[in-house]
Amino acid sequence: MMQQFLAFVQKELYHIWRDKRTLFILFGMPVVQIALFGFALSNEVKNSGIAVLDPSKDEVTRTLIERIDASRYFEVVSYLQSTDEIDAVFKKGKIKMVLIFPNNFARDLRHPNKAMVQFIADASDPNLATTVTNYASAIISDYQNEINQQKIPYRIQPNLRMLYNPQLKSAYSFVPGVMAMILLLVCTMMTSISIVKEKETGTMEVLLASPLQPILIIIAKAIPYLLLSMVNIATILLLSVFVLQLPIAGSLLLLVLESTLFTITALTLGLLISTITNSQQIAMLISLVGMFLPTLMLSGFMFPIENMPVPLQVVSNIIPAKWFYIIARDVMIKGVGIGALWKETLILAGMTLFLLFIALKKFKIRLEG
Amino acid sequence: MNKDPVIFADKLTRNFGAFTAVDQISFAVNRGEIFGFLGANGAGKTTAMRMLCGLIAPSAGKASVAGFDVYHQSESIKKNIGYMSQKFSLYDDLTVGENIRLFGGIYGMRSDAIREKTSFILEDLHLQKEKNTLVKSLPLGWKQKLAFSVAIFHNPPIVFLDEPTGGVDPITRREFWEMIYKSADKGTTIFVTTHYMDEAEYCNRVCIMVDGKIEALDTPAALRHQFEAPGMEAVFLQLARKATRSGD
Amino acid sequence: MIEIDNISKTYQTGKTKVQALKNLNCSVKNGELFGLIGPDGAGKTSLLRILTTLLLADEGKATVAGFDVIKDYKKIRNMIGYMPGRFSLYTDLSVEENLQFFATIFKTTIQENYHLIRDIYEQIEPFKNRKAGQLSGGMKQKLALCCALIHKPKVLLLDEPTTGVDVVSRKEFWRMLKRLKEAGLTIMVATPYMDEAVLCDRVALIQNGQILETDAPDQLIQNHRHPLWKVKANNMYALLQDLRQYEAIETVHPFGEYHHATPKSGTEDMPALKSWLENKKHEAVEMEAIAPNIEDIFMDLMQNKTS
Numbered sequence: 001m002m003q004q005f006l007a008f009v010q011k012e013l014y015h016i017w018r019d020k021r022t023l024f025i026l027f028g029m030p031v032v033q034i035a036l037f038g039f040a041l042s043n044e045v046k047n048s049g050i051a052v053l054d055p056s057k058d059e060v061t062r063t064l065i066e067r068i069d070a071s072r073y074f075e076v077v078s079y080l081q082s083t084d085e086i087d088a089v090f091k092k093g094k095i096k097m098v099l100i101f102p103n104n105f106a107r108d109l110r111h112p113n114k115a116m117v118q119f120i121a122d123a124s125d126p127n128l129a130t131t132v133t134n135y136a137s138a139i140i141s142d143y144q145n146e147i148n149q150q151k152i153p154y155r156i157q158p159n160l161r162m163l164y165n166p167q168l169k170s171a172y173s174f175v176p177g178v179m180a181m182i183l184l185l186v187c188t189m190m191t192s193i194s195i196v197k198e199k200e201t202g203t204m205e206v207l208l209a210s211p212l213q214p215i216l217i218i219i220a221k222a223i224p225y226l227l228l229s230m231v232n233i234a235t236i237l238l239l240s241v242f243v244l245q246l247p248i249a250g251s252l253l254l255l256v257l258e259s260t261l262f263t264i265t266a267l268t269l270g271l272l273i274s275t276i277t278n279s280q281q282i283a284m285l286i287s288l289v290g291m292f293l294p295t296l297m298l299s300g301f302m303f304p305i306e307n308m309p310v311p312l313q314v315v316s317n318i319i320p321a322k323w324f325y326i327i328a329r330d331v332m333i334k335g336v337g338i339g340a341l342w343k344e345t346l347i348l349a350g351m352t353l354f355l356l357f358i359a360l361k362k363f364k365i366r367l368e369g
Numbered sequence: 370m371n372k373d374p375v376i377f378a379d380k381l382t383r384n385f386g387a388f389t390a391v392d393q394i395s396f397a398v399n400r401g402e403i404f405g406f407l408g409a410n411g412a413g414k415t416t417a418m419r420m421l422c423g424l425i426a427p428s429a430g431k432a433s434v435a436g437f438d439v440y441h442q443s444e445s446i447k448k449n450i451g452y453m454s455q456k457f458s459l460y461d462d463l464t465v466g467e468n469i470r471l472f473g474g475i476y477g478m479r480s481d482a483i484r485e486k487t488s489f490i491l492e493d494l495h496l497q498k499e500k501n502t503l504v505k506s507l508p509l510g511w512k513q514k515l516a517f518s519v520a521i522f523h524n525p526p527i528v529f530l531d532e533p534t535g536g537v538d539p540i541t542r543r544e545f546w547e548m549i550y551k552s553a554d555k556g557t558t559i560f561v562t563t564h565y566m567d568e569a570e571y572c573n574r575v576c577i578m579v580d581g582k583i584e585a586l587d588t589p590a591a592l593r594h595q596f597e598a599p600g601m602e603a604v605f606l607q608l609a610r611k612a613t614r615s616g617d
Numbered sequence: 618m619i620e621i622d623n624i625s626k627t628y629q630t631g632k633t634k635v636q637a638l639k640n641l642n643c644s645v646k647n648g649e650l651f652g653l654i655g656p657d658g659a660g661k662t663s664l665l666r667i668l669t670t671l672l673l674a675d676e677g678k679a680t681v682a683g684f685d686v687i688k689d690y691k692k693i694r695n696m697i698g699y700m701p702g703r704f705s706l707y708t709d710l711s712v713e714e715n716l717q718f719f720a721t722i723f724k725t726t727i728q729e730n731y732h733l734i735r736d737i738y739e740q741i742e743p744f745k746n747r748k749a750g751q752l753s754g755g756m757k758q759k760l761a762l763c764c765a766l767i768h769k770p771k772v773l774l775l776d777e778p779t780t781g782v783d784v785v786s787r788k789e790f791w792r793m794l795k796r797l798k799e800a801g802l803t804i805m806v807a808t809p810y811m812d813e814a815v816l817c818d819r820v821a822l823i824q825n826g827q828i829l830e831t832d833a834p835d836q837l838i839q840n841h842r843h844p845l846w847k848v849k850a851n852n853m854y855a856l857l858q859d860l861r862q863y864e865a866i867e868t869v870h871p872f873g874e875y876h877h878a879t880p881k882s883g884t885e886d887m888p889a890l891k892s893w894l895e896n897k898k899h900e901a902v903e904m905e906a907i908a909p910n911i912e913d914i915f916m917d918l919m920q921n922k923t924s
Contacts, residue, residue, distance in 0.1 A: 007721035202705030409783035536657035567873030
């Protein structure tokens with residue numbers, strides 16, 4: 001039996017190696033995705049133009065403005081003289097935010113809860129507006145920390161601080177997300193297509209009429225993609241650590257094990273898809289539209305789940321990638337161990353077993369019922 | 370039969386890269402003739418036929434179909450021919466009536482003409498009750514006969530048939546050939562390829578292609594005589610054995 | 618060796634139901650070269666798929682070498698060789714890789730049963746490194762046959778192995794089958810080509826899911842002996858129409874070089890027909906009495922079924 005199995009795995013490797021297009025998808029994609037997400041599609045805002053209205057013109061406001069201008073996220077493009085100019089300056093389109101200080105800001109500062117800074121952001125891109133105001137707030141509260149430590153004996157801890165990712169590097173949230181995407185693409189789509197291809201070209205007929213046990217077909221189809229995924233994950237992690245400068249805070253071993261679990265989930269999904277269609281095109285469509293797209297939207301890595309309407313939040317619970325995303329993100333960024341993640345791991349494992357059970361039951365050992 | 374060539378080819382050639390699929394073939398087909406085009410797979414039959422139908426341009430040589438040049442007037446050729454092949458003839462998921470209407474429209478016929486001829490065809494084929502049946506539910510034999518009727522729906526002067534009787538039961542095969550005879554009798558020129566050697570006998574003249582070239586072109590009787598063979602199959606075997614292409 | 622007992626199979630696609638096999642009965646003896654002869658849609662593929670355990674019949678039983686196709690499917694899969702209706706080997710693997718793969722799947726090696734496939738394999742060996750997808754039709758069939766034989770099966774099931782293959786390869790293929798039969802294999806071949814029937818030990822003529830008749834080819838011809846004439850003249854189409862009108866002719870069909878005409882029983886008068894035709898201005902009239910061939914018989918049986 002082992003020999004049959006090995007011969008089958010070897011055949012699968014031939015197929016993968018000889019199909020140049022597939023090879024490109026399998027190896028090229030992770031690199032492309034990381035590059036894309038890491039650099040180009042960055043949620044980060046750099047050198048956003050802002051305008052400042054500072055009637056106060058005291059040392060505090062000046063320091064703050066300098067700080068903001070100095071940060072690589074902002075560039076003060078114009079100084080306004082009055083609130084009438086705000087509308088016009090936005091319409092010109094060169095700025096994303098206006099920073100407005102009241103009169104006598106420094107004096108207000110000495111009274112707790114009295115000093116206010118107003119941000120008016122261009123929310124025609126709400127994501128951008130939120131990000132921009134967040135950055136500005138962060139800079140302001142950093143300053144607030146400093147002056148508190150210098151001037152007043154008691155500490156007022158501000159409630160705005162970006163934990164773990166003070167620079168709000170968006171790459172942090174993308175890397176585990178990209179890992180999930182790649183695994184889905186490689187394992188789910190490729191496995192399902194690979195199995196369905198045998199049905200479509202007719203080779204499945206010959207295989208079934210042979211002494212080969214059907215379960216071996218499944219396992220032997222999965223193994224190459226499992227190995228490939230390991231390579232892909234290693235590549236992604238290497239890229240993220242050395243090129244994007246994102247260290248892995250937690251246990252590498254735990255990350256690898258959880259990734260393996262999710263890989264098996266993705267493979268099982270691929271197997272399930274292959275049992276419901278005989279056409280490669282449909283298998284691909286189901287994988288992309290049925291799996292990839294909802295995962296992209298609802299797993300939480302592009303759009304926060306908490307911001308979604310409640311029905312979608314409920315739906316997101318059945319998306320395996322959501323759980324993996326939480327696990328991967330927490331291990332990579334927060335550095336937590338299995339103690340904090342056992343619940344999510346159990347859910348993911350449970351889902352996998354359930355899907356596996358259904359897929360195996362549906363796998364046909366004959367051509368039609 | 371009057372010698373009135375409706376298909377004319379002179380040193381017609383087609384290359385695919387370094388491979389010469391059709392190698393300088395020359396022949397003429399007369400009006401009302403049933404012209405058989407035989408050859409092994411890979412001999413160049415399909416490519417030659419495609420050039421004559423205006424589907425691909427030749428690499429060299431000349432050819433004209435129904436008076437139209439294959440290089441510059443391929444669209445006119447398509448309007449003046451009928452085409453039917455084993456692989457595709459009608460849309461399975463449309464009904465009989467819908468198929469006829471569709472192809473009538475494609476051939477540029479007017480709606481009233483289509484309607485009239487539709488009932489005529491259905492009567493002729495005894496398919497009146499099946500007008501609203503999906504084609505995929507029809508037995509293969511009826512499908513093929515219907516496909517032929519649709520191919521000549523617009524009364525083209527020339528009809529190209531690419532292995533039209535593959536896999537069909539023997540009675541239908543003959544009924545099909547009777548339809549071809551009838552059509553040729555009315556003056557339609559029939560250009561047909563087939564793997565059935567007995568069908569070669571129905572043709573007025575037969576052309577046998579081997580390795581892209583024409584190795585024989587004559588009436589079946591003359592060919593049998595020339596190759597001292599009891600039937601067309603023996604003629605074909607003698608020629609096919611010489612082929613170098615069937616091995617790779 | 619193969620027993621088929623009252624097998625029925627219906628397919629349902631959407632709203633249409635097609636009955637592919639209707640209470641079919643058939644048996645194949647050990648060491649026979651058996652032909653299943655019929656056109657597309659007759660039920661050949663369905664029957665073969667049931668025998669290879671790839672399809673479940675709706676009713677009836679079937680056994681191969683004594684094993685039931687449903688209960689003992691694993692045992693059957695161990696000892697049959699199967700060539701499906703279209704080329705189903707791996708097009709991106711080479712000839713040798715395909716053979717190697719299937720040998721291993723069948724728990725054997727190429728060397729072990731090489732003597733069985735040697736004659737066939739020698740013809741494609743020069744191309745052993747070529748990808749299977751780039752072989753000609755004839756070569757593909759030979760490769761598929763090798764892969765079906767590599768494990769020395771007891772029973773060989775072939776679904777239209779010569780369809781779409783050139784005439785020369787077809788003849789070779791049947792020669793190879795004869796040799797395999799002599800080596801002791803039981804072979805069941807499904808084919809639409811009526812002329813291949815005479816190459817078999819016994820044939821079953823199948824149409825519309827039913828078997829019209831089963832017997833040895835020459836026995837079939839004996840059983841259906843009836844007066845049959847072949848007739849030809851210069852204008853075959855006109856001849857056809859005239860023969861149809863002739864009172865004493867029952868049926869007439871075009872048959873290539875000649876038409877086959879069945880005279881009504883008791884009225885076989887060839888000279889009368891000849892002069893009648895010549896009076897109708899037919900030239901070069903020839904006619905001769907002949908024995909029906911398999912195709913004639915098939916058509917007779919088809920027409921009897923419908924009438």
